[in-house]
Amino acid sequence: MINIQLFFLVFLKVYILLITLYPSGASEEFCTKPDGKCDEEKINKYSKENNAEFQKFLQAIREAKEQYIPCKESKCSCHANVITNDLKTFGDGITKKLLDSVNSKGTKYQIIDHHLYREQSCMFPARCAGVEHFLLELLPKLPDTEFILNPRDWPQIHKNYGLFGPVFSFSKTSQYNDILYPAWAFWEGGPAISLYPRGIGRWDQHRNILGTLGNTTKWEDKIAKAFFRGSRTSSERDPLVLLSREKPDLVDAQYTKNQAWKSDADTLHAPPAKEVSFEEHCKYKYLFNFRGVAASFRFKHMFLCKSVVFHVGNEWIEFFYPALKPWVHYVPVDSNATKEQLEKLLDFIKEHDDVAKKIAEDGYNMIWNNLKMKDVSCYWKKLLKRYTKLLTYKPVLDKSLIEIKK
Ligand SMILES: *[C@@H]1O[C@H](CO)[C@@H](O)[C@H](O)[C@H]1NC(C)=O
Ligand SMILES: *[C@@H]1O[C@H](CO)[C@@H](O)[C@H](O)[C@H]1NC(C)=O
Secondary structure, three states: OHHHHHHHHHHHHHHHHHHHHOOHHHHHHHOOOOOOHHHHHHHHHHHHHHHHHHHHHHHHHHHHHHHOOOOOOOOOHHHHHHHHHHHHOOOOOEOHHHHHHOHHHOEEEEEEOOEEEEOOOOOOHHHHHHHHHHHHHHHHHOOOEEEEEOOOOOOOOEOOOOOOOOOEEOOEOOOEOOEEOOOHHHOOOOOOEOOEOOOOOOHHHHHHHHHHHHHHOOHHHOEEEEEEEEOOOOHHHHHHHHHHHHOOOOEEEEEEOOOOOOOHHHHOOOOOEOOOOHHHHOOEEEEEEOOOOOOOOOHHHHHOOOOEEEEEOOOOEOOOHHHOOEOOOEEEEOOOOOHHHHHHHHHHHHHOHHHHHHHHHHHHHHHHHHOOHHHHHHHHHHHHHHHHHHEOOOOOOOOOOEEEOO
């Protein structure tokens, strides 16, 4: 018995010795290729993982295409259901009492007998002027009405708390009952940066310049890189900027200064980059759009480059966002996407250049055909007509208001 145990122990020791002497035994089974070939195998394995990931993207694209029903491209009908949804909340009618109860949430406007009136003071005069441009133009066609217009960035009527009533806001999330109106920035009052010191300015002019550039810049001549410039208004933007520092061949994303900038810490520990014009953006194939304080005004401009827009987060909308469909007109990106997820998404789009080119073209066409100045006016008109039908009373001129003229 003892002998057998001893024999077994010796056998075990020799076995262990052999294994430690030739540790490559196991890995040789994995790598049986001559020098260098094993790396190739690893790359294949890596791309197989990528392929599973890529299949998910391709599947999402297929599904988006299947579900996509093109809207009727006339009389701003592509955006009409936004009005329907926003006004549904007030389907029982808007009483004078209800309107007065939210007076403090914005600036009061009246249209009486085709004249426009407003509260004396507007918190942001350029924003009110940007709105009034459209209202003045439409006056001959508008019914007598009154409404509260919120010129701030943030919506005012939360679904779960605070006041309830009809307030017009330019941007909101699904948490709010505000009624969307086309932002002032289509005409004036947009954010001022050093390149556009008087605000980003008139949409009709940008449309023509960028729309032409988008049509005349060949897809093949664009730089196959993701591009972003903007200030650090939220840390949602950090993963892309960090990826850019690691993989400058894949991404060029840098923070610019904003008014609050004090040191490099405010630009994620790197010197601030220069601001870049919309035209300059058009040189790149992939453009990233992040929300700012609310929705970002530059979103619409990017489409006219005829580059692929990567839209991060889907919470904040303006009136024309719902007409744009993920994977049809833009590439959707989770607002909490990690550096690794961003890299994978960019790898995918780079490897599927035909898919990318198609999204870029469809995005361009959607904005070019359905976000003309005429569509913005049309939306205002449709909104005010439908809204006014909900008023349970006939507005009479409020003598405390001032008349706004051209
Ligand atoms: C760009 O091309 C599209 C499609 O051919 C066309 O409809 C559009 O009018 C063009 N845009 C400009 C600014 O010329
Ligand atoms: C990121 O957000 C999505 C929803 O947009 C959520 O499903 C997911 O769990 C989030 N991931 C992380 C890591 O927080």
